[in-house]
Amino acid sequence: MRPPLALYVHWPFCVTKCPYCDFNSHVRAGVDEAAWTAALLADLAHEAALLPGHRLTSIFFGGGTPSLMPTATVAALIDAACRYWPADPDIEITLEANPSSVEAARFAGFAAAGVNRLSLGVQALDDAALKLLGRPHDLAQGLAALDVAQAQFPRVSFDLIYDRPGMTEPLWEAELARALAFGTDHLSLYQLTIEPGTRFAALHAKGQIILPDADTSANLFALTRQMTAAAGFAAYETSNHARLGAESRHNIAYWTYSDYVGIGPGAHGRRLGRASERLKKPEPWLAQIRELGHGIATDPALTPTERATEALVMGLRLAAGINREWFHHQTGTPLESATDGTRIAALVAAGLIEATPTYLRLTPPGQPLVDAILREIAA
Structure with a gap:
């Protein structure tokens, strides 16, 4: 059986830059669509030449705002990817x-x-809230787009950001209840974080944006888990909730440390034991494509320690946790060698981690503390 492979395509352009966003996104007055289509296809061809014989399980168009892409560009990339690699009959294309x-x-x-x-x-x-978040749409447009999406696509997910300034449990309870009633099969629910270098970071430093306190944040997270579970949406990852069978297969490839290709400005990949990263700025990326036929900035081999650390960071976000046998197979390193056993024992005693001969996973009280716990246990 051919090894599985996921493909990520990054479209770096947005209409506006949201004040909370630290993604690789850029606002441009115009885009040469023909040049960008050709460049993305060239970047894809370069990766395909490195990875013959794989099986394509998913494609994900992210950004930026990939819904600004010409539909013909999306079609050309899907067609090319499925020519390079045999695609699963039920390939997920997001x-x-x-x-x-x-x-x-x-x-x-x-x-x-x-x-x-x-x-x-x-x-x-x-x-x-949409105005505070700097979104270029209002609620009426959001709901209309959701209706169109559900009419056109067999699977629809949508994102909400909670834990916003001024948010209380009753406010979030009402908003989430409305979201759960729309009939989609997947929700991504993110607590607002202040990312360095964003406009929100500058406003937060001046005291002009104040997030809910730690107790309120913890209560909002617990309320989210309670309401989604009651509605039949399992929290299969820290921020992602789905009905049975509707989990994002592409994102699960990241979290289970499977091989994936990333093309387009700033895209990352993990394949053949290497960590590829493309040039971030659109114009230098495009110029290098024309010169070299690919947009790679760096492509170092990962050490066993790096592979183990990455797999730990990604895998512990899953509700199912990390299977020890899988971890050893994926990284070549036993999980025990990648973690601090003394600290794990302390976290088990505190009720934040479950550790058995088969798996390591966070308990419900530990799940909202995933980042802090990872800093504690990484060897």
């Missing part, structure tokens, strides 16, 4: 979208191109 009316009008074209899962950046069900 495209991230913003809910503006212009982008929603393209949904039928994306579906015709082969996209079968849409991830919609609704982000809030409140106009004041």
